[in-house]
Amino acid sequence: MKYLTLIAMAIFFFQSCKESPNMEIHAVTLELDKLPYKNLSEYHFFKGDINNLEANEGVLLYKPITPLFTDYAWKSRFVWMPEGVQAKVNEEGIIEYQNGSVLIKNFYYPNDFAKPDDGKNIIETRLLVKSADKWEALSYVWNKEQTDAVLTKVGDVKPVNWKNETGRAMAINYVVPNKNQCKSCHQRDVVLKPIGTKAKSLNSKLKYSDGSTANQLEKWVAVGYLKSNNAIEKFPAVADWTDENVPLEARAKSYLEANCAHCHSREGQARTTGLYLTTDETDRSHLGFCKGPVAAGKGSGGRKVSIHPGDAKKSILTFRMKSTDPGIMMPELGRVTTHEEGVALIEAWIESLEPEDCKQ
């Protein structure tokens, strides 16, 4: 009898080892009627140790050519769709998703940017989930132990330290947005929408974890996430803002679109300012050339126009990009530091423009 118990216990132990979460690969779980889950781990987007952020089966990496700046955080982005669900590229080049689709974005800081494999601090993982024809924004904040992330509605302020590429010690109070703030950027025509996945932003080659390299749009089609189409030809890639082989203007406009146009467009929340920083805007005044501010307050910095061609020091645009005062800075949300390299690019572009008088 005693032996039997021991054997039973031994079998039990073996089985529990077998079922240990590290050993088993669990498929992605998404029951729309039970969302949001309290913990990020419940979705099983990542296999093995969750903090490796290693994509599970069907979770596909993507990367916009020119990303939004978020306090130098590194980001990894993934898309996941359930069986039988497929997105398509619409006439404007925006990817339109079906219900059940999820966009996943991790924000993390390697301890040392020069040695990204030597440990990292994951701050938050944001999800955009489409359910009942509406998008929902969910933010999960990682615990100190980095074993899981917990849903937050109200956001958070997290102290973060890292060493940057040049070895400089950096320290900031990273602000996790609240649910409403997600929408203030993720907005088109007053409705919450994804902003990063436009055909022109994904029309580029990407290296995948299996070592293969492919055009992202082609890859989406190959895995069945995107309806086959001619988007690659129809929506040429935006410029990579860091690529010094492309003209300054294309780089600058790509940067402005990625960092500003989610609000500063005809459909965005900042449409009331009349400043539209999309790559397809052709009206010079709406692009900010010699354009006076509307409701900038101290955000004008005493400068009279958004872009003073030929003179960055007279341009409100760069003044607000440089500032970290919440009442001045642009974008209004999503950073507490200045993106020095971004500012340098926009300054160089403005300086390169044919000088104008901007008589005011």
Place this chain on the structure above:
Amino acid sequence: MRITLIVFVSVMIMIACKQEIDTASIEVNTDVYNEIQEKLIDAKAGDIIEIPEGVFEFDRPLSLDGIPNVTIKGAGMNKTILSFKKQVSGAEGLKVTADSVTIVGLTIQDTKGDAIKLQDCNGVTIRDVKTTWTDGAKGTNGGYGLYPVASRNVLIENCEASYASDAGIYVGQSENVIVQNSYAHHNVAGIEIENCKNAIVRKCKAENNTGGILVFDLPDLPAGNGHTCTITENEIIDNNLKNFSPEGNMVAIVPPGSGIILLAAKNTNVFKNNIKGHKTLGVAIASFHLTQRKWEDKSYDPFTHDISIHDNVFERKGGITVPDMSKEFGKMISYYCSAKQQDIVYDGIFDDKKSGTNPMNLCINESNEDLRFTNVDAGNDFENIQKDIAVYNCTLDALPEVIFGEKVVIETSEVEEINK
């Protein structure tokens, strides 16, 4: 010697005390913030979210989005005080993007940007609310106190707005607007109606601002060519404050000592106001051309026309008074009006596609015996400056009362439907 020492010591104590109440001692109420913000996110249509009496320091902005018919209620102006002196994130203190919202009984102060911004709202009621910056009139204060924009059916009443570096109460690009019984002081602009259709400002007090009440219509905005505005029964007094708005902003052109400025305003009536104590002007009628700014919008109408100004009481600032010389607009009045403050000044710029002796259809009927009026003829290099007011002796019909449209108050059955 002893007295000197006592004075010295007490001064030191005062300085020390002052430093003690400085920002360092203020603690951010993260728990209270989280509780209120969570309620705002989880609210159901029809909910009343109460904020208790007390001073609460927040480092992030509050926001309400998408949930209609919510009331945000404090214990009263000056009783529930939300302070944002330590704000690290957000361009406003409270941001609302939701229909039929009511904000009542609270004070919001020292936000880094605007105090309360409401955008894309159909139905806004702001009552018994105060917005202010507590360090006095500074260019580093936020731009706007109460700031509804791109909204419809907006009521602001019994409010107080002070020390904004742009406008205390600013309604922009909105339709059907009433601002009443409110007090705006020590702002650059007291109350500003910009690019709005159908607005009324009545029974308000605009005092000690740079400019009291402004009706502006600006180009190159989604909501262009605002029109139809009534300014009546207001006390517009001593608006002689130094203009502390940073350059570049539209209100940076306002000369200290301005009562009312109509800039590219259309179909606007100004009557039965007390306009007193201004060193530069009582009412200005100006075209957008006067700003010398450019615009691209072909449909924009830069002229001020169909204006009726009548039955106001004008009382110029007494003593030895010289109009403002700090702003172009003030200098213009000094140069072309013999350095004399004006009750009504008109830039004389008119649309040359229109003809007649009064092409912009301005009607002025004032009974003040020594009313000072000048048309400075700015459109014609100031060549034909006119003091004669008789040509404007006409009347316009009173403008209709602003009636709020549908959906301001949502019926209970509808609320149930939304909450499903």
